[in-house]
Amino acid sequence: MTLNQVQFAVLGQLFHTPVKGDFQYLPKALVCIDSQGNILSVTTAGDGQFETNIQQLDQAGKLTRLTDSQYLMPGMVDLHVHAPQWPQAGKGLDLPLYDWLQDYTFPLEAKFADNNFATPMYQAAVSTLLANGTTSAVYFATIHNQASLTLAKTCLALGQRGFVGKINMDDASQCPDYYVEKTAQGLADTEQFIQDVLALPGNEQRLVSPVVTPRFVPSCTREMLEGLGQLTAKYSCHVQTHCSESDWARDYSLEHYGKSDVAIYQEMGLLTRRTILAHSIFLSDEDCRAIKQAGASIAHCPLSNMYFANAAMKTREILDQDLHAGLGTDISGAPVPSVFHTCLDAVNHSRVREDGTNTQLAASQRGESGSRISFLEAYWMATVGGGLAIDTKVGLFTPGYAFDALIIDTCAPDSDIFIIDQLDTPRDKLEKIITLNRRSNVRKVWIQGKQVVNKDC
Numbered sequence: 001m002t003l004n005q006v007q008f009a010v011l012g013q014l015f016h017t018p019v020k021g022d023f024q025y026l027p028k029a030l031v032c033i034d035s036q037g038n039i040l041s042v043t044t045a046g047d048g049q050f051e052t053n054i055q056q057l058d059q060a061g062k063l064t065r066l067t068d069s070q071y072l073m074p075g076m077v078d079l080h081v082h083a084p085q086w087p088q089a090g091k092g093l094d095l096p097l098y099d100w101l102q103d104y105t106f107p108l109e110a111k112f113a114d115n116n117f118a119t120p121m122y123q124a125a126v127s128t129l130l131a132n133g134t135t136s137a138v139y140f141a142t143i144h145n146q147a148s149l150t151l152a153k154t155c156l157a158l159g160q161r162g163f164v165g166k167i168n169m170d171d172a173s174q175c176p177d178y179y180v181e182k183t184a185q186g187l188a189d190t191e192q193f194i195q196d197v198l199a200l201p202g203n204e205q206r207l208v209s210p211v212v213t214p215r216f217v218p219s220c221t222r223e224m225l226e227g228l229g230q231l232t233a234k235y236s237c238h239v240q241t242h243c244s245e246s247d248w249a250r251d252y253s254l255e256h257y258g259k260s261d262v263a264i265y266q267e268m269g270l271l272t273r274r275t276i277l278a279h280s281i282f283l284s285d286e287d288c289r290a291i292k293q294a295g296a297s298i299a300h301c302p303l304s305n306m307y308f309a310n311a312a313m314k315t316r317e318i319l320d321q322d323l324h325a326g327l328g329t330d331i332s333g334a335p336v337p338s339v340f341h342t343c344l345d346a347v348n349h350s351r352v353r354e355d356g357t358n359t360q361l362a363a364s365q366r367g368e369s370g371s372r373i374s375f376l377e378a379y380w381m382a383t384v385g386g387g388l389a390i391d392t393k394v395g396l397f398t399p400g401y402a403f404d405a406l407i408i409d410t411c412a413p414d415s416d417i418f419i420i421d422q423l424d425t426p427r428d429k430l431e432k433i434i435t436l437n438r439r440s441n442v443r444k445v446w447i448q449g450k451q452v453v454n455k456d457c
């Protein structure tokens with residue numbers, strides 16, 4: 001490494017999770033970032049030239065030094081978030097999925113036909129996620145091209161790594177008449193959207209990518225799903241959709257196609273290495289094999305599952321089978337815009353599943369023993385697992401990976417994180433940070449080496 005290659009460097013303690021279920025803590029690491037925003041090197045005391053490099057970088061004005069209460073951590077990846085639903089986050093969650101969609105969600109999303117309405121909503125959604133430490137987000141927009149492009153432009157302007165989908169909904173028997181598209185027009189609009197995102201000025205490094213987005217099986221005709229499969233192949237696009245999310249959604253597919261969501265998406269050419277299946281609650285062994293073979297990913301949305309899934313997620317089995325899996329907030333099927341919180345939700349969700357809920361049953365029959373996940377596994381999903389799902393080198397401090405990173409300060413104003421050096425091991429500290437992190441603890445955010453949030457430290 002020569003000084004010239006370094007755009008800037010960060011010196012301090014860092015956490016990340018190179019191995020699922022484990023963590024690495026470096027008490028004093030020097031992370032150097034190149035001119036493209038990628039990690040050039042990660043060195044520690046004992047590596048040759050360590051102190052000299054620090055001195056030279058400092059003299060060149062290229063060094064950021066963390067304080068004792070600050071931690072460098074990978075940016076969080078939100079694999080499933082509905083940006084147009086941010087205005088209703090915290091509303092309507094006493095309803096089951098079908099009613100929530102009809103009564104709250106479709107009327108709100110239909111308003112995005114007006115780009116003037118959409119613009120401030122998307123600004124608020126993206127900046128809120130960024131402030132909470134979400135460096136990559138996989139977004140559902142709405143059926144409208146102009147507003148969906150506004151979401152892509154908003155990600156680009158605010159510097160967030162965005163995967164943005166114009167939604168497809170063309171089955172008139174399932175979609176409301178005020179929020180539905182015609183099949184051929186929907187496909188043409190989708191192709192136009194893909195091209196427009198790829199051609200956005202300032203998107204040469206592909207910070208923002210288009211995503212083929214059939215909302216879910218009930219909202220789309222067979223022709224639409226087939227056409228989207230062809231577009232996916234033509235543009236090597238990412239794909240996102242809801243998969244076997246609830247009893248109702250699962251039963252709909254069985255009744256109309258005689259097969260599971262996974263089998264339908266596979267038949268339509270929509271199950272690829274770049275596919276992200278939100279929820280995936282009711283998976284058969286065959287579904288899991290198909291997902292693994294395709295290299296597709298699951299976006300586990302634990303809090304939303306509490307409201308809509310009618311069952312618990314098989315997170316333990318999915319991790320044990322080494323399927324690609326990350327976490328999603330599923331705003332506004334759940335109201336909390338923080339993937340740190342989603343980690344806690346994932347642990348809690350698995351704990352309730354393990355113990356069960358019916359007090360009439362004996363403890364041994366109440367739950368599903370051995371099904372809990374650890375906070376380290378949840379955090380791995382939020383970072384490394386998310387990076388695998390978006391097929392992008394993020395989530396680790398490793399040379400060649402993008403520098404998508406956060407400074408978390410446990411002594412930030414209004415912090416709930418209480419670290420006691422005499423009592424807390426590095427593992428305790430990491431668990432406390434993941435569990436109690438709030439927006440105020442996220443002091444700086446970098447994406448692809450660019451600082452996009454700076455709350456003065």
Ligand code: GUN
Nearest residue numbers: 082215216242304330333
């Ligand atoms: N299924 C179809 N649409 C939606 C949505 O907007 N949110 C959730 N959670 N599930 C869905």
Ligand code: FE
Nearest residue numbers: 242278330333
């Ligand atoms: Fe969703």
